Amino acid sequence: MTSLFGVALLYLTEHPGKSASSYGNCGQIQPVYKLVKDVPGSVDKNGICHCVVYLPSNLVPLKQLEQLLSTAQELMGKHEQELSRVSEYAHATEDQDNQVLEMNHALKFRNPTVLAASYESPAFNLLRLELEGAQELAAQLKAKGRVSAAGDLLYQLQSQVANASLTLKLLADSDQRSFHALRQEVDVLESRLSECEREKEKEEASRNSSPLLPPGSCAHGGLQKVSRPLVVQLNWRGFSYKAGAWGRDSATNSSSSLYWVAPLRIDGRYFDYYRLHKSYDDLVLLKNYEQWKMGYGDGSGNTVYKNFMYFNYYGTGEMAKVDLSSNSLVLRRPLPGATYNNRFSYAGVSWKDLDFAGDEKGLWVLYATEESKGNLVVSLLNPNTLEVEETWRTSQYKPALSGAFMACGVLYALRSLSTRQEEIFYAFDTTTGQEHHLSILLDKMLETLQSINYCPSDHKLYVYNDGYLVNYDLSFQTLKSRLPKPLVKRSSEAKAPPNAVKLNKSHRP
Incomplete structure (x- = not known):
């Protein structure tokens, strides 16, 4: 008879009309008496119970199995807590992201290092370390375990911890990409603002250096x-x-x-x-x-x-x-x-x-x-x-x-x-x-x-x-910066052409 996790347990059945205390020769298996049920066997003339069970070769002591199961349950509970904390960190990160976007929209912070500080929260690092510890613990239990069902449980647990770690990494990478994209936008806006400021300075300098011409004046260079x-x-x-x-x-x-x-x-x-x-x-x-x-x-x-x-x-x-x-x-x-x-x-x-x-x-x-x-x-x-x-x-x-x-x-x-x-x-x-x-x-x-x-x-x-x-x-232009030199010299066009002569009232072209 094989019990849970492939372990066969030996136990005694009460002989009709006799109490459990009358089986003095079976005292070596008394500690497991309450853990077994209904195993077929026979009683000899001396009242001794005989039964035959087949145990696998990789027998694990009950205390070790109980300890393994207890550890696995504890790890599962810890894993559920970490998943809950991942969700909380995700919401917190989303709130931080919204705050940074609002700050950028209001243009209150023009220094990109201020924006970077909002994304350097220790929450990601703390959660990453905890998940790495869970992965190590699962690996250790897997290395120590010798039971197939417990091994399946550890495989599932290890897979879940790995998925949680991957989710955290993707979340962090996404936030980093969002931050870099936002930083690039800020850089572009700052560049445009600087360009506008330079153009404004040039325009003001031009106005100061070149006073407005009076109406009808040709005192300029073109x-x-x-x-x-x-x-x-x-x-x-x-x-x-x-x-x-x-x-x-x-x-x-x-x-x-x-x-x-x-x-x-x-x-x-x-x-x-x-x-x-x-x-x-x-x-x-x-x-x-x-x-x-x-x-x-x-x-x-x-x-x-x-x-x-x-x-x-x-x-x-x-x-x-x-x-x-x-x-x-x-x-x-x-x-x-x-x-x-x-x-x-x-x-x-x-x-x-x-x-x-x-x-x-x-x-x-x-x-x-x-x-x-x-x-x-x-x-x-x-x-x-x-x-x-x-x-x-x-x-x-x-x-x-x-x-x-x-x-x-x-x-x-x-x-x-x-x-x-x-x-x-x-x-x-x-x-x-x-x-x-x-x-x-x-x-x-x-x-x-x-x-x-x-x-x-x-x-x-x-x-x-x-x-x-x-x-x-x-x-x-001011008189100091006149029109450029002639492009080409023309005999009949660049200079006054033959018909470009001043005419009096009686002479027409």
């Missing part, structure tokens, strides 16, 4: 940079009117604070209505305005100079002049050699054959001719008579440009880099007849700049960008 766009509002006719122009009076030291807005019809060509606002506040609030019907404008190349609006007369190569005080057409004059009807317009902007511009030097018109093979031509106009006073040819093909403007007698040309950025890449100085390459970036809200007007009174660009009214602040 354009240096353009500010980010300021979107004023959508044009008063709505989003469908994507083409048009707007701005202020571009005459030097103009006392007028008049703002004008001239959207074209939906076809992007016909200029029929415009509005005048007496102040910037009136423009923003769409109040106190005068609305006039034009009815004969062509394209978005118009500008305002000394309270007169200049534009391309519809369907012709003529220049037109309207008095804004009465909305009356006072002058029409053809521009010699200029192409029209969308022959050489800007890239992405149709019907802009004649592009008028005003600056500190006077009134200008930008256009192309068949003789120039589509390259941009610059002419200085007499604002009273619209006669051409002087003309320059450039090396830039007009349909490859996205726009141009004049500032202090220098032509600045733009090209599109993407749907959100332009580059002022070319300058032509009419004073010296020399051209230069630049790289000044200009951000834009939408893809196409339909018109660009410069105002000397505030050194701003007024841009009509796909129906939106946008302006930019211009910054100029």
